[in-house]
Amino acid sequence: MSAIESLHDTDLAQTSVRELNQALHAASAGRWQVANPGGRHAIAAGLTAPLEVEIDGHAGYYCAGMNQLATVRVHGNAGVGVAENMMSGRVEVDGDASQSAGATAHGGLLVVHGNASARCGISMKGVDIVVRGSVGHLSAFMAQTGRLVVCGDAGDSLGDSLYEARLYVRGSVASLGADCVEKDLREEHVTEIAALLTAAGIDDVDPATFRRYGSARRLYTFDVDDAGSFA
Amino acid sequence: MSSSNGGGTSAPGWGLRESATFDRATIAEIQRAAREGIYDIRGGGAKRKVPHFDDLLLLGASISRYPLEGYRERCATDVVLGTRFASKPVKLEIPITIAGMSFGALSAQAKEALGRGATAMGTSTTTGDGGMTPEERESSKILVYQLLPSRYGMNPDDLRRADAIEIVIGQGAKPGGGGMLLGQKISDRVAEMRNLPQGIDQRSACRHPDWTGPDDLEIKIEELREITDGEKPIFVKVGASRPYYDIALAVKSGADVIVLDGMQGGTAATQDVFIEHVGIPTLAAIPQAVEALQELGMHRKVQLVVSGGIRSGADVAKALALGADAVSIGTGALIAIGDNAPALDEEYRALGSAAGFYDDWHEGRDPAGILTQDPELASRLDPELGGRRLANYLRTMVLETQTLARACGKSHVHNLEPEDLVALTIEAAAMARVPLAGTSWIPGRNGL
Numbered sequence A: 001m002s003a004i005e006s007l008h009d010t011d012l013a014q015t016s017v018r019e020l021n022q023a024l025h026a027a028s029a030g031r032w033q034v035a036n037p038g039g040r041h042a043i044a045a046g047l048t049a050p051l052e053v054e055i056d057g058h059a060g061y062y063c064a065g066m067n068q069l070a071t072v073r074v075h076g077n078a079g080v081g082v083a084e085n086m087m088s089g090r091v092e093v094d095g096d097a098s099q100s101a102g103a104t105a106h107g108g109l110l111v112v113h114g115n116a117s118a119r120c121g122i123s124m125k126g127v128d129i130v131v132r133g134s135v136g137h138l139s140a141f142m143a144q145t146g147r148l149v150v151c152g153d154a155g156d157s158l159g160d161s162l163y164e165a166r167l168y169v170r171g172s173v174a175s176l177g178a179d180c181v182e183k184d185l186r187e188e189h190v191t192e193i194a195a196l197l198t199a200a201g202i203d204d205v206d207p208a209t210f211r212r213y214g215s216a217r218r219l220y221t222f223d224v225d226d227a228g229s230f231a
Numbered sequence B: 001m002s003s004s005n006g007g008g009t010s011a012p013g014w015g016l017r018e019s020a021t022f023d024r025a026t027i028a029e030i031q032r033a034a035r036e037g038i039y040d041i042r043g044g045g046a047k048r049k050v051p052h053f054d055d056l057l058l059l060g061a062s063i064s065r066y067p068l069e070g071y072r073e074r075c076a077t078d079v080v081l082g083t084r085f086a087s088k089p090v091k092l093e094i095p096i097t098i099a100g101m102s103f104g105a106l107s108a109q110a111k112e113a114l115g116r117g118a119t120a121m122g123t124s125t126t127t128g129d130g131g132m133t134p135e136e137r138e139s140s141k142i143l144v145y146q147l148l149p150s151r152y153g154m155n156p157d158d159l160r161r162a163d164a165i166e167i168v169i170g171q172g173a174k175p176g177g178g179g180m181l182l183g184q185k186i187s188d189r190v191a192e193m194r195n196l197p198q199g200i201d202q203r204s205a206c207r208h209p210d211w212t213g214p215d216d217l218e219i220k221i222e223e224l225r226e227i228t229d230g231e232k233p234i235f236v237k238v239g240a241s242r243p244y245y246d247i248a249l250a251v252k253s254g255a256d257v258i259v260l261d262g263m264q265g266g267t268a269a270t271q272d273v274f275i276e277h278v279g280i281p282t283l284a285a286i287p288q289a290v291e292a293l294q295e296l297g298m299h300r301k302v303q304l305v306v307s308g309g310i311r312s313g314a315d316v317a318k319a320l321a322l323g324a325d326a327v328s329i330g331t332g333a334l335i336a337i338g339d340n341a342p343a344l345d346e347e348y349r350a351l352g353s354a355a356g357f358y359d360d361w362h363e364g365r366d367p368a369g370i371l372t373q374d375p376e377l378a379s380r381l382d383p384e385l386g387g388r389r390l391a392n393y394l395r396t397m398v399l400e401t402q403t404l405a406r407a408c409g410k411s412h413v414h415n416l417e418p419e420d421l422v423a424l425t426i427e428a429a430a431m432a433r434v435p436l437a438g439t440s441w442i443p444g445r446n447g448l
Helices: A017-026 A187-200 A224-230 B024-036 B108-120 B134-139 B156-161 B188-194 B213-227 B243-252 B272-277 B282-295 B313-321 B331-337 B342-350 B383-407 B426-432
Strands: A007-011 A031-035 A052-056 A071-074 A090-093 A109-112 A125-131 A145-150 A166-169 A180-183 A211-215 B041-044 B056-058 B079-081 B090-092 B096-098 B124-126 B142-147 B164-168 B179-181 B202-204 B234-239 B257-261 B267-271 B303-307 B326-329 B421-423
Touching: A007 A017, A017 A031, A017 B213, A109 A187, A125 A187, A145 A187, A166 A187, B041 B272, B056 B313, B079 B303, B090 B142, B096 B108, B096 B383, B108 B124, B108 B134, B108 B142, B108 B331, B108 B383, B142 B156, B156 B213, B164 B213, B179 B267, B213 B234, B213 B243, B234 B243, B243 B257, B243 B282, B257 B282, B267 B272, B282 B303, B282 B426, B313 B326, B313 B383, B326 B331, B331 B383, B421 B426
Parallel strands: A007 A031, A031 A052, A052 A071, A071 A090, A090 A109, A109 A125, A125 A145, A145 A166, B096 B124, B096 B326, B124 B142, B142 B164, B164 B234, B234 B257, B257 B303, B303 B326
Antiparallel strands: A166 A211, A180 A211, B041 B267, B056 B421, B079 B090, B179 B202
């Protein structure tokens, strides 16, 4: 397939999300430029091939949901659950992301160049998330594995009931959730942050200026004496 | 303690009177709580007696109704689920499905046995928290894939491999509750499927991580349809608490099928206090759900699958007569493949229980090899034999259902209707909204 043939323009003012997604699901390669997304939901959800999708405007809920292999870039803001349950690939949001960005995602890279709202990385299962701005409350709630890098601040209850995900925050943390504690930032972590920032295309943030948070692992085995920790 | 009675000696134990309020089970629980300082966790559903299908009777045909010949005239049992929107609805040969039970709670052998039994009878089985195993997909001709709050093991490939998708909002044993798989059941394989360390307690969330409320649910369903190109029926499963409202909201959100689980429905593990005190009986839930569907003009268009305490063809017939399109079984299916077998009584007793009573499903020591991840225990269950027994059980229930339906003059089990039912108790009459036997009185109807 030539480069010219593989470039597709889709205007969501003229074409339905269903038609767009059907075309994307049928393709094994190619580049899509999507105009007038108008906050529509589930744009580019369920992709399975290494496609490139550029969305010129704001996307609604679940943009690039369950993504596999594709690169999806939103030149605007993204609604609830952008890249939810992503398995692989790359999803990038130029603006802000609403709640539950990258929720339960197993792999791939989610980059939010603006801020992400509450529950960013909730129940994440292996994804890497880099947020240029700040994240809202209960981010990384019950996060299992993967890495969350926040260049700005984190809201209340960061990492509540955290499992093995690694959290890096450069700014302030309003409060830590149950069983989430600050840990030493060692050289290996700085290297890890640097690699994630590079992957996200962020080159003006010093990786040594972050703080690391992780699970105290006190709640891994339920004990009645810990019941108060959940209150 | 023996006691004397008017000068004569009473028979041993005759002078003992057990308190209805502080009965032996209550006393034992208080003693256990005082000893351990934590609530009791167990598997199964509500053990308390609640109004149930046993409190209903079917009215066989006579002069005013015409019966069908028992072994000759056709009484169809097929059901199609997902006719509202899905391009590939699920076609079942019988109106009894296997409820969602996880690999993790159940051994791989048990999941395979369920798949084999269901497939032999042309019906579906359902995954659970923890994802889909290859054995399960292989052994199940029709497999419903659950989307749960934890999203353990959730991946889009399995979503596409499934025949239907079930969004689990809750279950009858614990509406409003999440789950906990204790560390002793977290084998390497279970841990890997759930992206968590081996051996730790795994909490399953009670809320979905990326949507809240019916408006969001509608968008979530839209996303799932997009990902699967509109092929798969989308089921929405709720625990019975406020079914009139929940079913209306599920329909509004775009569900193809509603799964309604009453309080007798089982769970792999939750607090006993939750199981016994939250939610409403299956009998009370069905009429509310049917009312909501009828008011929306969606009865039979959005199919209703009912679960929670279904044991026999009589229960199936009565559930269908109240308006369900199909039923789902969990506990009954586990019993059929070998759970609580009398032959294992000695081993159950070694665990502090007995055959017929064993409910410590969360501990992973099930001698039947069903509710365990211990390789040695799990290997005791022969999936082929388990599958045959489940098929036998399902076949028996279908024959019973047909027998009752024919007696009521129905050429399809779906033709059973509330008019075919009466209740034995006022409570059951009020809940099921059918007359008390021998009267035309439906408590609560017409201001009476």
